[in-house]
Amino acid sequence: MVEMTADHQIPVLTTRLAVAVRKKLLVFVWKDTEFHETKELNIPDRIKAMAWVGNTKICLGFAAEYALMDVDQDKLTELFAPSGPAEQGPMSTLNSLYNTMSIGSRGGKPMVTKIPNNEMLLARDHVSIFLGLDGTPTRKVGIEWSGAPEQMVGYSYPYVIAILPKHVEVRNIQSLALVQQIELSSARFLNQGKLVYVASTSQIWRLTPYSFSTQIDQLVEKHEYQEAVSLLDQIDAVLVENKKEKLRLIRTLYAHDLFRHGEYDTALSIFQELDTDPADVIRLYPEMISGSLASQPPEQDIEEELFRPASIISSRSKTTTTTTATGADKGGKSIVPLTGLNLHDAVTYLIRFLTDKRQRLSKKLSSSSSSSNGAAATSGQEGEWLRQASLVDTALLKSYMMTNDALVGPLLRVQNHCDVQECETILSDKKQHTLGLSKNMVYRLGQQTEGPLRGVLPTIRYLQRLGLDQFDLVLQYSRWVLEKDPVHGMDIFIDDLAEVETFPRDKVLRHLESISGDLAIQYLEYIIHELRDTSPDFHNRLAIAYLDKIMSIAHGEATGKSTHYRAEKILFRLPMDDLFEERAILLSRIGQHDQALDIYVYKLKNYTMAEEYCTKVYQEDPDKGEKMYLTLLRVYLQPRHHEKPLLEPALDLLAHHGSHINASEVLAILPLATKLHGLFPFFEKYIRATNKESHMDVVVKNLLKAEQIQVEEQLMYYQSRAVKITEDRMCPQCNKRIGNSVFAVFPSGVVVHYSCKEKIEQTQWKLM
Secondary structure, X not given: OEEEXXXXXXXXXXXXEEEEEOOEEEEEEEEOOEEEEEEEEEOOOOOOEEEXXXXXXXXXXXXXXXXXXXXXXXXXXXXXXXXXXXXOOHHHHHHHHHHHHHXXXXXXXXXXXXXXXOEEEEEEOOEEEEEEOOOOEOOOOOEEOOOOOOOOEEEEXXXXXXXXOOOEEEEEXXXXXXXXXXXXXXXXXXOOOOXXXXXXXXXXXEEOOOOHHHHHHHHHHOOOHHHHHHHHHHOOHHHOOOHXXXXXXXXXXXXXXHHHOOOHHHHHHHHHHHOOOHHHHHOOOOHHHHHHHHHOOOOOOHHHHHHOOOHHHHHOOOOOOOOOOOOEOOOOOEOOOOOHHXXXXXXXXXXXXXXXXXXXXXXXXXXXXXXXXXXXXXXXXXXHHHHHHHHHHHHHHHHHHHHOHHHHHHHHHOOOOOOHHHHHHHHHHOOOOOHHHOHHHHHHHHHOXXXXXXXXXXXXXXXXXXXXXXXXXXXXXXXXXXXHOHHHHOHHHHOOOHHHHOOOHHHHHHHHHOOOHHHHHHHHHHHHHHOOOOOHHHHHHHHHHHHHHHHHOOOOOOOOOOOOOOHHHHHOOOOOOOOHHHHHHHHHHOOOHHHHXXXXXXXXXXXXXXXXXXXXXXXXXXHHHHHHHHHHHHHHHXXXXXXXXXXXXXXXXXXXXXXXXXHHHHHHHOOOOOOHHHXXXXXXXXXXXHHHHHHHXXXXXXXXXXXXXXXXXXXXXXXXXXXXXXXXXXXXXXXXXXXXXXXXXXXXXXXXXXXHHXXXXXXXXXXX
């Protein structure tokens, strides 16, 4: 036993060795490399088995009992000693387990194994129990082996292994389930550690595990989902790819399997813990509950979809996990038909699942409605929540109708998201129409001052779900909402919902134009910017709407931009003596840049705006930008309408952007009377830019030359590497000549057959 202690801040390595001799326990102690002391402890019985379970504690196994020995304090504690006639608590459990161990005992050998998580495993006859290092039980049940272990129990993460008379048995340490039986009738000895070896009197075998991913896939293939979850829970995330996602998917499979076999309570509890999409759960039920979901094809092969491209799963034939009325699945268990009392029980547990899901969705929707970040940031999420809420409330209504009609009223009296058409059909059949689902009452319910459907929000949600088939109703009842609350009312037509996006856009636009021009602009911006509608008609109507807005509000600005309108069609609507900036934008749109610059310079007299116009073009296309700067220089120096040439702005332009303008063309345009000192900034920038380009070309040339040399050196290095295969060259794996066979070279230079390379890299449970 090795421990680290500290004496006067100097670490000391302490090593202890315990030896059992008849009824004595000898303890030898070394500190660092020097022998320190020997203890001789008297023991009441002969020691049959022992194991260190702590730095100073040894668990001892006698012929009929177990005890803990503290070698520092010379204290022996019996583990199963009765504490009195009224035993309760952990010791009562411990003695109960020990009595179970003793039933049918034939005086088998005691066995002690130290396992992780500060536990030890004690065995007698065919039962092993788990204890903590203080001697108290850690689990209510122990391992029941298929026979009495012959020699000892070993541990190899995450399995417990024992030698039985005719085979070696492997069990999951968490679930205690039997994992594998290996037929080895002559095995007598078993070690404990990362590498597991089994030995007989004349042979030694090594047990090598399959990869965890392969083991999990095999368990899923056999429908042993609970065992797969147990194994996946215990292993580290680095040992299996996508552990968290895989664990969720296996638990989903397990819940489906439980549901097929009539364990509805446990199945729905797992779906609830996983927060499963309600559609996936509702689809498991008959059409009277699942409605339109029943007509949708079920998932063809859940395991294939969840674990593709796992080799074990992808290589087997496809299976189906859909529920059938009779028969058995691949696991051999009979499938329970979902009818009669079984259906009633399943629906009862479904109500629990749907109620919990409804509360979660309600919190999410309430949080989204009260958020100050705006609807645009959460519109996608909110749309998904509303879809789920509709499925949940509709299925809940149907479930209440089947199990308890009295709960239908309370559900419909509060704000709900029931599917209008499905629920109207159900309620009309039972003559239980309510105000909440009546089309003719929508307006009156929204206008009332009290009640769960008062205000515009319930009406908005109602109209959003009507869809294209009842579009006329949407137009009819949306008018009062838009007039009362246009901000929220526009959600009827611009929310991120599938039903909303199917509304005919031209009819919606005409409807909004009849109410407010601002609403029409908002809708046009939505279909152009959000839905990416490139129809020229909508873009033209948006541009015209902007212009109409500008004309109605003096010097107003449009709130959006479009690039799909036809500028020439809009130009004729602009006044000749106003809206010069807008005219310049449209002239630029059709390529009349000189006229646009002329407006900036002589109409608006804004030289900065003209310069920024050219700079923007230069940033998008340098070649086109250089021509634009030259065009602006001509506008300054060669005015069209007999204005006086603007020499000062022209010189400022050359001083700022002279390096982007061809010098020869500049000199041809400048007036002959231009003074040389005014051109000094231009020439300085131009010469500096020219020298910079020349120097940059030299740098690039030298860098390319250096890169060429590096590539040539690398080529020489790779060409110099070689592996010589002679007639005597042997493969270190199989000890055969490599000869003309396909071979592989490891980074260390070792040469092996290619097939041997695959054997080295492959891991599996096998006997060696």
